[in-house]
Amino acid sequence: MCTLILLICSIPVSDALWAEEHVTGILGRAITISCHYEAQHNQSHVKYWCQGWSRLCSVRAKTNWPNGRITITDDKTRGMFLVTIKNLQWEDAGWYSCGIETPGHDPMFNVKLHISDEAVSVPGFQYLSQPNVSRSGGSVTVSCESACGSFPIHYTWSEKTPSQDSMISDTNKLDLHCQSFSQQHHQYYCTASNTQGTKSSEIVHVSVNNVREKNCSYRIKMPNIGREYTCDKSSIKSSTTFTTISPTTSPTISPTATGTSAGPKSVRKSCVAWDVIRWVLFTLLVICSVSVTMFTRKH
Incomplete structure (x- = not known):
């Protein structure tokens, strides 16, 4: 009887399968655990993730059987399968086993999963x-x-x-539009917080060139990301230009093309051509008049 109990409770560890014995995941995020195996002998076999540390563990997912938050990807060329657990919860902590289905005894390796809190980083x-x-x-x-x-x-x-400072949004999204601007310069920042602390982002600068809704032009400048947004509306033609800018330099704002720059050149060319035609016709008329007069005098 005692011998039977020892066989059931033993922790089988095989040289054919290994992984990190202790891994730590962050609450609410995903974790990927790498289970390595001998590719030469185990490529075609089914891999699984088992909750528990003995052969009586409960299988949670297999390579051909994803289960909710847990999926397994088998990288046969590298001889490893990846166990990904999404949206980690406190109750996910505990002992697990990497396993491979083989004839006889399955190779298994025990992994202890720890869950922890982590402070937020500066928002990007x-x-x-x-x-x-x-x-x-x-x-x-x-x-x-x-x-x-x-x-x-x-x-x-x-x-x-x-x-x-005034809060304008209780989400991670900031909507900027002409109606929201009341002055020429605006500064915004984002704050992220969890149970471990609070972090604020760098400043987002907005420069408004024209507050009028129908002729709105403003520039958004952020650390590592910059882009100029211009919206110009005229009576002839409207166009919108967007120029990527460097966060360390001030861009030169080029006037928006309205489709009128080619107009004066076309008009000037037409006028010159008409003047030439008029002078040619006038010269021919003078020659004809002189010829008629001389012919009349002779007769």
Whole structure:
């Protein structure tokens, strides 16, 4: 009886399969665990991820059987399969096993999964909308996100003012459009927070050239990302120009083409041609008149 218990509770470890014995994941994020095996003998066999540290463990996913938050990818050329667990929760902590289905005893290796909290990192920026602004009432959407930090993470956008900063969005998205600008210069920043702390982003600068809705022109300048958005509307033709700018230099704003630059040249060419034709006709008329007069006198 005692011998039977020892066989069930033993921790089988095979040289044919190995991994990191202790791994740590961040609450709410994903973790990928690498299980290495001898490719020569185990390429065609099914790999699995098992909750528990003995042969009585509960299989959670296989290479041909993904299970909810857990998936397994078999890289046969490198002799390893990757176990990915998404949206880690506190209850996911514990002992697991990498395993390979083989005739007889399966090679197994035990892995201890730890879950921890992590403070947020300084939020970074990106554009969610295409680099264009509609000619009337359009908007540009900027988002912020912390690359590190346990979930849930709460984001807010605030406008920096001389008197008191004011929150303008309780999400990670900032919508900028002509109607939201009341002065020539605006400064915005994003704040990310979780149970471990709070971090604020660098400043997003917005320079407004024209606040009027129908002739709106403004520039957004962010660290490592810069882009100028111009929207110009005239009575002849409207066009929108977008110029990528360097975050360390001030760009030269070129006037927007309106389709009228070729007009004066065309008019001048037409006038010159007409003047030449008129002079030719006048010369012919004079020659004809002189010829008729001389012919009349002779007769």
